[in-house]
Amino acid sequence: MVVSLMQNGLDSRYEGRMNTCRDKICGVSILRAGETMENALRGVVKDCKMGKILIQTNQETNGPELYYLRLPKDVHQYRILLMDATVATGAAALMAIRVLLDHDVPEENIMLLSLLMCETGVHSVAYAFPKVRLITTAVDRELSAQFHVLPGVGNFGDRYYGTEAAVAHYSSSDLEDSEDSD
Amino acid sequence: MSSIGETTDRLRVLPNTDQVKELQTILRDRQTTHSDFVFYADRLIRLVVEEGLNQLPYTKCTVVTPTGREYLGIAFAKGNCGVSICRSGEAMEKGLRECCRSIRIGKVLIDSDPRTNDVRVLYARLLPDIRKRRVLLLYPLLSTGNTVAKAISVLKDSHVSESNIFLLTLFCTPHSVQQLISKFPGVTILTSEVSKSIPQYFGMKYFGTE
Numbered sequence: 475m476v477v478s479l480m481q482n483g484l485d486s487r488y489e490g491r492m493n494t495c496r497d498k499i500c501g502v503s504i505l506r507a508g509e510t511m512e513n514a515l516r517g518v519v520k521d522c523k524m525g526k527i528l529i530q531t532n533q534e535t536n537g538p539e540l541y542y543l544r545l546p547k548d549v550h551q552y553r554i555l556l557m558d559a560t561v562a563t564g565a566a567a568l569m570a571i572r573v574l575l576d577h578d579v580p581e582e583n584i585m586l587l588s589l590l591m592c593e594t595g596v597h598s599v600a601y602a603f604p605k606v607r608l609i610t611t612a613v614d615r616e617l618s619a620q621f622h623v624l625p626g627v628g629n630f631g632d633r634y635y636g637t638e639a640a641v642a643h644y645s646s647s648d649l650e651d652s653e654d655s656d
Numbered sequence: 657m658s659s660i661g662e663t664t665d666r667l668r669v670l671p672n673t674d675q676v677k678e679l680q681t682i683l684r685d686r687q688t689t690h691s692d693f694v695f696y697a698d699r700l701i702r703l704v705v706e707e708g709l710n711q712l713p714y715t716k717c718t719v720v721t722p723t724g725r726e727y728l729g730i731a732f733a734k735g736n737c738g739v740s741i742c743r744s745g746e747a748m749e750k751g752l753r754e755c756c757r758s759i760r761i762g763k764v765l766i767d768s769d770p771r772t773n774d775v776r777v778l779y780a781r782l783l784p785d786i787r788k789r790r791v792l793l794l795y796p797l798l799s800t801g802n803t804v805a806k807a808i809s810v811l812k813d814s815h816v817s818e819s820n821i822f823l824l825t826l827f828c829t830p831h832s833v834q835q836l837i838s839k840f841p842g843v844t845i846l847t848s849e850v851s852k853s854i855p856q857y858f859g860m861k862y863f864g865t866e
């Protein structure tokens with residue numbers, strides 16, 4: 475932050491503050507729940523660059539997989555606001571952070587923004603990447619056996635967009651179901 | 657702020673974080689373009705409105721989450737409304753609507769004679785049951801405080817009690833704060849900055865008129 479002198483309409487001076495990296499902020503949203511936060515970021519940082527990552531859980535191995543990635547050019551020069559509405563185990567966030575580090579983004583330039591995190595997720599991200607800053611409105615203590623946050627908020631993406639999970643007997647490509655377990 | 661003294665529980669100023677200071681700097685800067693001015697003014701307005709909503713009463717309630725668990729939370733009491741003082745106050749209506757989707761908003765038009773500093777009410781449309789509601793009074797700038805003082809008397813004439821009036825403003829002078837608090841000790845004032853020099857041209861710059 476830099477303090478600069480400005481002149482207001484009455485020709486006097488005002489010592490204010492200016493954000494030095496306003497042009498170098500980039501939001502990266504983790505589909506689909508993270509996209510709910512994109513508008514809020516655009517509403518606060520005008521014309522913010524936006525990247526997207528889609529991570530789904532592989533049904534056989536239960537590990538996260540990267541399906542889709544779009545990042546701005548020279549992403550390593552930006553401060554990254556990584557957005558996901560809920561963080562349960564932290565698996566998706568960990569993979570997203572690894573992807574950003576693979577693109578040479580310095581760890582201390584990454585901030586993970588979320589509405590609700592679970593203690594498990596907080597610990598796993600903080601332990602793996604101690605320089606990443608975690609910002610959330612609340613931290614719930616428990617995870618259910620299916621890796622849902624308890625008491626939680628439900629499936630945030632479904633509730634926000636008004637969609638419903640596909641019926642359970644589609645086992646191989648049941649994207650809605652796998653979204654719960656991140 | 658020491659001149660405000662023991663009245664500080666009636667006056668709440670936004671925490672002076674770097675972000676807030678930056679917004680104030682952009683709004684005061686004469687080089688700011690019109691579209692930037694509107695964008696950053698909307699942001700500062702939104703912050704003050706959110707803080708204003710924090711002053712309203714709430715009740716504890718328990719909800720059941722989709723996982724079947726209970727969560728002990730709070731819910732804000734209904735029965736609020738907004739009253740904006742034309743014209744500059746109307747800039748703040750959007751911020752209030754973004755937080756409370758269908759809140760009712762009354763309007764008051766007050767004219768002040770620049771020579772005599774007299775204020776007159778030209779137009780007032782308030783809710784018929786406003787005496788039962790909490791009122792968020794919207795007006796971004798207080799220099800003498802005369803306009804707002806007149807608006808508060810209009811509200812009191814409609815039987816709104818002072819403790820139900822919350823004035824939301826962006827910039828005010830210490831003089832106006834003293835005047836309002838001594839005349840209407842029950843009113844709560846929320847602002848982003850109290851300072852001797854305030855950006856007087858806010859209304860003109862926001863609406864792009866001369």
